[in-house]
Amino acid sequence: MSNGTGDRYWARTSALMWTMFALWVFFSFVVHFFVEPLNSIRILGFPLGFYMAAQGSLIAFVVMLFLFAKRQEAIDRQEGVAEDQ
Amino acid sequence: MAAPAKSGAFLDNLGKIYGMYTGGFFGFVAILAVLEQMGVPNVYIGYGFVFLTIMVYAAIGVLSRTAQAGEYYVAGRSVPALYNGMATGADWMSGASFVGMAGSLYLLGYDGLAFVLGWTGGYVLVAILIAPFLRKYGAYTVPDFFAARYEGNFPRFLAVIVLLACSFTYVVAQIFATGLIAQRFLGMDFVVAVYVGLIGILLCSMLGGMKAVTWTQVAQYIVLIVAYLIPVVILSFKKYGLPLPQLTYGQALVDIGNLEKKMVADGLANAATLKPHITPFLNYSPANFFALILCLMVGTASLPHVLMRYFTTPSVREARSSVAWSLFFIFLLYFTAPAYAAFSKLEVYSLIAKKTALADLPAWIYTYGKLGLVTVCGKAAASAEAVAAACSAIPNQGGFLRHQDLGINTDVIVLSTPEIAGMPYVIAGLVAAGGLAAALSTADGLLLAIANALSHDIYYKMINPNAPTKTRLIVSRVLLLLVALLAAYTASTRPADILGMVAWAFSIAAAGIFPALVLGVWWKRANKQGAIAGMIVGFGLCMFYLVVTRYFPGFGVKYAGMSSLLNPVTGAPVVDLVKAMAAPNAMDSWVAGSHPLASKVGWFNINNISSALFALPAGFITIWIVSLMTPAPSQATMDMVDAVRRPRGETIMQEKSDAVVAH
Numbered sequence: 210m211s212n213g214t215g216d217r218y219w220a221r222t223s224a225l226m227w228t229m230f231a232l233w234v235f236f237s238f239v240v241h242f243f244v245e246p247l248n249s250i251r252i253l254g255f256p257l258g259f260y261m262a263a264q265g266s267l268i269a270f271v272v273m274l275f276l277f278a279k280r281q282e283a284i285d286r287q288e289g290v291a292e293d294q
Numbered sequence: 295m296a297a298p299a300k301s302g303a304f305l306d307n308l309g310k311i312y313g314m315y316t317g318g319f320f321g322f323v324a325i326l327a328v329l330e331q332m333g334v335p336n337v338y339i340g341y342g343f344v345f346l347t348i349m350v351y352a353a354i355g356v357l358s359r360t361a362q363a364g365e366y367y368v369a370g371r372s373v374p375a376l377y378n379g380m381a382t383g384a385d386w387m388s389g390a391s392f393v394g395m396a397g398s399l400y401l402l403g404y405d406g407l408a409f410v411l412g413w414t415g416g417y418v419l420v421a422i423l424i425a426p427f428l429r430k431y432g433a434y435t436v437p438d439f440f441a442a443r444y445e446g447n448f449p450r451f452l453a454v455i456v457l458l459a460c461s462f463t464y465v466v467a468q469i470f471a472t473g474l475i476a477q478r479f480l481g482m483d484f485v486v487a488v489y490v491g492l493i494g495i496l497l498c499s500m501l502g503g504m505k506a507v508t509w510t511q512v513a514q515y516i517v518l519i520v521a522y523l524i525p526v527v528i529l530s531f532k533k534y535g536l537p538l539p540q541l542t543y544g545q546a547l548v549d550i551g552n553l554e555k556k557m558v559a560d561g562l563a564n565a566a567t568l569k570p571h572i573t574p575f576l577n578y579s580p581a582n583f584f585a586l587i588l589c590l591m592v593g594t595a596s597l598p599h600v601l602m603r604y605f606t607t608p609s610v611r612e613a614r615s616s617v618a619w620s621l622f623f624i625f626l627l628y629f630t631a632p633a634y635a636a637f638s639k640l641e642v643y644s645l646i647a648k649k650t651a652l653a654d655l656p657a658w659i660y661t662y663g664k665l666g667l668v669t670v671c672g673k674a675a676a677s678a679e680a681v682a683a684a685c686s687a688i689p690n691q692g693g694f695l696r697h698q699d700l701g702i703n704t705d706v707i708v709l710s711t712p713e714i715a716g717m718p719y720v721i722a723g724l725v726a727a728g729g730l731a732a733a734l735s736t737a738d739g740l741l742l743a744i745a746n747a748l749s750h751d752i753y754y755k756m757i758n759p760n761a762p763t764k765t766r767l768i769v770s771r772v773l774l775l776l777v778a779l780l781a782a783y784t785a786s787t788r789p790a791d792i793l794g795m796v797a798w799a800f801s802i803a804a805a806g807i808f809p810a811l812v813l814g815v816w817w818k819r820a821n822k823q824g825a826i827a828g829m830i831v832g833f834g835l836c837m838f839y840l841v842v843t844r845y846f847p848g849f850g851v852k853y854a855g856m857s858s859l860l861n862p863v864t865g866a867p868v869v870d871l872v873k874a875m876a877a878p879n880a881m882d883s884w885v886a887g888s889h890p891l892a893s894k895v896g897w898f899n900i901n902n903i904s905s906a907l908f909a910l911p912a913g914f915i916t917i918w919i920v921s922l923m924t925p926a927p928s929q930a931t932m933d934m935v936d937a938v939r940r941p942r943g944e945t946i947m948q949e950k951s952d953a954v955v956a957h
Contacts, residue, residue, distance in 0.1 A: 236415070252544070254544030258404075263407055268629075275618045277421055278615040282614070285611070
């Protein structure tokens, strides 16, 4: 299975993984480095820095995972390695 | 056997069946509410909730009994993504998450959000790095994958050791939680309650293994999420006219901020000890905050009882979307927990700020004070007399409840919300049923993970590879029973240390399993020698840090270069090392939690709860170096990795006896 198509499949899968990984790093850590400046912004009473840790990042994780499942399935189909093809 | 036909009809009608179940549950709550209004005593309402829900779980468990290995270990790989997501949610959210998380957020403010982030974000790693590939491999247990990828039973054995180290303390804590809830709401003796909880757990898991646990966990998820949301939704509606607590608590945060200032200005709180709710890094230094997030997330992605849930989906594709659904269902609870904390804090701070005289304290303080969970002036608030006596011993106390006088155990926040908000008892009973569902479902998943590792990995794969399916399943069930009894016995002794160790499970799993698991999929060159060395180094270093900082702190300081942890606000050491090391008990072994150095020393000011911060990179680097120094894995193994990476094709590990009935 190590033909050209197969390698391209894994390259695209890896690229998607790294994209998601970078987003994960951003929403898990990077955004919270700035909690103090963000806290000076208030939305509906929520200080933004607090909000990001309590809800914002969580929503981002959920959305990311649904997008990931969709994108990866598209890659599977385009590269001909989906289960039901 | 009629089982396959029946399970086919069952799988086709999941939506209808669980829809009816949810409707039935609401109807049941309504009936109990009516009974309460008619004057039925509270204790019967409580019994009604606990026994009826446990009976339903047990009935599902018995109906899902099976004699097939594939059904017993991986639910026949037929669980749709959405339902597996719910089951994972129940599997994941423990009694402590349900009962204690909001309380931790109450006490820690912003810093407590490390737990909210840490226990959700890990699912991103599960989805992108691990779960789809393990599903494609077709393992029954996580150690199965280690044996195949790292060519032998020694890596399998190491994975089993790590699994046991992280899962056993965890399951003890769950059984402890069931006992505590039954004791509090039913007035049962604690030890009796523990064994009653044990029966509930065994009925769900023993006959049907993973299949039974899956379908009970779905039912348990529905109960726990309804029970968690209802009280806080009512509270939000009462206070702000909008039944969306996750939105309205922004206003509560503003009000809390104002009350904090008012309490200090009125002399009802000490500016030095009052920690403003939204201010970060008052309890954890920034480094500890981020280290904790990392360890909890990576630990999530390594805990075998979570990973094995993704072995049950019908396809690789469904495994991926199932992780997304899991996180969605977990998110529903975790993004509500901070709202619970904020509403409770608002309630308590309002009470203090309006200068409540000690004689006029509300009833809930005594309800939980009697259980030792609320203290006033440093003593359990068992009665008005006890409070008056305790406070008169404090000079210049003033006769009013002050912020520094009140101590609240983390478990009180969720359990007492219905009472504090003046809701009928039926809501409190609902919360008890929810907490029980959370603890039972997690205990089921953990027990199954432990018993499967012992029966499948140790007995079948290492001791008796020729055992027929029937023998294997009998061995499984006997081991499940023995592990459950041992866990229940341990819980019944109320082991303070074991409960404290639960938080360690995440670092242990992260350090012992994560590097070898991820590199096994993502780096073909990783080989047997590298994995063995990496697992020993990662797990060993993690255990060393945990055990030395907690039980041998004197040795850590003297021989391992550890220093005192620092106060996150002032940056001053929390213990005077020179003085503590000169004390006669400095070099004691197996010290108690009260020892002046216990869990107060470490490297680079990192709390032991985040010990994977050191062990995780050590594990990765060891695998990398040792793999490159030793021969590459065989071509067969490399081909297997290729096959694991592609969704298409049969699973790699095939169960001989079940291959035919898998679909």
